[in-house]
Amino acid sequence: MAREIHGMVEKRGTGLWLTHVFMILGILVIFFPIWLAFVASTVTQSDIIRPPMPVWPGDQMWINYKNALFSGINVPVGTMLFNSLIMAVGIAVGKIVISLLSAFAIVYFKFPGRNLFFWLIFLTLMLPVEVRIVPTYEVVAGFGMLNSYSGLIFPLIASATATFLFRQFFLTIPDELAEAARVDGARPMRFFLDIVVPMSRTNIAALFVILFIYGWNQYLWPLLITTDPEMNTIVMGIKQMFPSGDDFAHWPTIMATSILAMIPPVIVVVGMQRLFIRGLVDSEK
Amino acid sequence: MEKRVKFRGWLLPLLLIAPQVVISAVFFFYPAGQAIWQSLFIPDPFGLSMQYVGLGNFEFLLSDPYYRASFVTTAIFSVLVTLCSMVPALFLAVIADRLIKGSGVYRTLLIWPYAVAPAVAGVLWLFMFNTRVGVVSWYLGQLGYDWNHVLNGGEAMGLVVVASAWGRISYNFLFFFAALQAVPRSVIEAAAIDGAHFWRRFWTIVLPLLSPTTFFLLVVNIVYSFFETFGVIHTITAGGPQQTTTILVYKVYSDGFVSQDLGSSSAQSVILLIVVGLLTVLQFKFIEKRVHY
Numbered sequence: 001m002a003r004e005i006h007g008m009v010e011k012r013g014t015g016l017w018l019t020h021v022f023m024i025l026g027i028l029v030i031f032f033p034i035w036l037a038f039v040a041s042t043v044t045q046s047d048i049i050r051p052p053m054p055v056w057p058g059d060q061m062w063i064n065y066k067n068a069l070f071s072g073i074n075v076p077v078g079t080m081l082f083n084s085l086i087m088a089v090g091i092a093v094g095k096i097v098i099s100l101l102s103a104f105a106i107v108y109f110k111f112p113g114r115n116l117f118f119w120l121i122f123l124t125l126m127l128p129v130e131v132r133i134v135p136t137y138e139v140v141a142g143f144g145m146l147n148s149y150s151g152l153i154f155p156l157i158a159s160a161t162a163t164f165l166f167r168q169f170f171l172t173i174p175d176e177l178a179e180a181a182r183v184d185g186a187r188p189m190r191f192f193l194d195i196v197v198p199m200s201r202t203n204i205a206a207l208f209v210i211l212f213i214y215g216w217n218q219y220l221w222p223l224l225i226t227t228d229p230e231m232n233t234i235v236m237g238i239k240q241m242f243p244s245g246d247d248f249a250h251w252p253t254i255m256a257t258s259i260l261a262m263i264p265p266v267i268v269v270v271g272m273q274r275l276f277i278r279g280l281v282d283s284e285k
Numbered sequence: 286m287e288k289r290v291k292f293r294g295w296l297l298p299l300l301l302i303a304p305q306v307v308i309s310a311v312f313f314f315y316p317a318g319q320a321i322w323q324s325l326f327i328p329d330p331f332g333l334s335m336q337y338v339g340l341g342n343f344e345f346l347l348s349d350p351y352y353r354a355s356f357v358t359t360a361i362f363s364v365l366v367t368l369c370s371m372v373p374a375l376f377l378a379v380i381a382d383r384l385i386k387g388s389g390v391y392r393t394l395l396i397w398p399y400a401v402a403p404a405v406a407g408v409l410w411l412f413m414f415n416t417r418v419g420v421v422s423w424y425l426g427q428l429g430y431d432w433n434h435v436l437n438g439g440e441a442m443g444l445v446v447v448a449s450a451w452g453r454i455s456y457n458f459l460f461f462f463a464a465l466q467a468v469p470r471s472v473i474e475a476a477a478i479d480g481a482h483f484w485r486r487f488w489t490i491v492l493p494l495l496s497p498t499t500f501f502l503l504v505v506n507i508v509y510s511f512f513e514t515f516g517v518i519h520t521i522t523a524g525g526p527q528q529t530t531t532i533l534v535y536k537v538y539s540d541g542f543v544s545q546d547l548g549s550s551s552a553q554s555v556i557l558l559i560v561v562g563l564l565t566v567l568q569f570k571f572i573e574k575r576v577h578y
Binding site: 016022030031034037040048049051052053055098099102104106107110111124131133136139154157159163175178213217219223224235239248254255262265266268280 | 288297301304305376381396398402412413419512516537547554558561
């Protein structure tokens, strides 16, 4: 009986087959731009500027990628990849560390100004850097942080989402643990390092995945503060590879760079799918 | 909710909270305050002094046809991006939900585009529709349609909408898929026994049960299309042609950094601040509602 009802809800036979066809068609359409970029990164410039370009990969893959990585157009793409990596890891680690500390203080202590600080942090919750670019740029310039990693990282870790997540999680840690630690005479920081941080490791990992992608994919901020090509990140550097005049852009190099720019975040998202989905749901709700 | 057990001392917690408070103050509150302050002044042409104009910048902005046009552009753009990313995502999620086997594989494939930065997505779509080398524009040409988003505002808008919505489909798919999996099977099966066909079940049972997710995604996608699509616009159209794709965030950038009009740019920042505030309130209202569910 149960099986028959099942058959009424889930598709069988032709219907099932059609469902798979729809799904695969949808995926093909969604993947088409990436496929085309990959093909363009494996052929020569002359294959592309005489349209239509081929739809199957050519044999220039190694040359194009080697060119992009080691010489690039303004700066080797290898350098930009390195800058992006520092920025993305810096933002993820920085935000996690400061949020762990402040959430611990808010949850486990009573101190003067606690509510005030809590609300100050709360206010930063949803204001993206895009809204305050001009004055933030002036602050960073004033500190002499243009074209530096600290200038790329610090303005983007001033947000409260992670603090709230950790606060929510700390509130679910049983009180008995803190009680026992206190009876044993453990100092707060011992308790923090030996119990709170290890218990939060899944949350930390999930948050790391989300913040890494967030940092890697930043565009406007690096565009403003890295005027030196040596400091460009890969996501903003691609646009800089287009010629300003009427010349043809060198598409094989640009497309190889685009593919290189998406590999690290794709590896993180696909490789850590469970953590990623968890982080996404946690940080948005 | 509060902890019963608290540690003693006040110096340690202040030290612990200090990094976040200092960074927020320096890179968040000070700049936000500056934006509000600067929006009340106009700098003289030599940049030597500032003249207080009160709400003059705002009055000027709200009567400026370009700024009003940018508001309309942003509204059209965000509605289109939200629709173009949510409808296909819901469709794919409904299909994936009907499959017993293989939905995991499809999910893995579908979350890929989420990892692609908006600016990179912009470059990919620009490549396909490039007026000289683009594959899609070439085939359109063969069919007798002359694609030129560099000159045609409508086509430019269409292109930035599709490029912005593309990666977002993955994101919406994940949320819709999770919500669909949470719909109790027994309810669906009961309706099936009563003879309700798939579409009838979808409209009368599934869609209403999805409404909290749908509302949440509406707000989040609007916020996305307001702020995070800067990369797409900058790489594909740079706001053109004739400002037809200049959304509000792009205008803050081009007035503040390209034309160096600080007073106006700050006033625009303040207006955006208010918009974000309203959206946040909306989102919290929604969370409150969810709790009562």
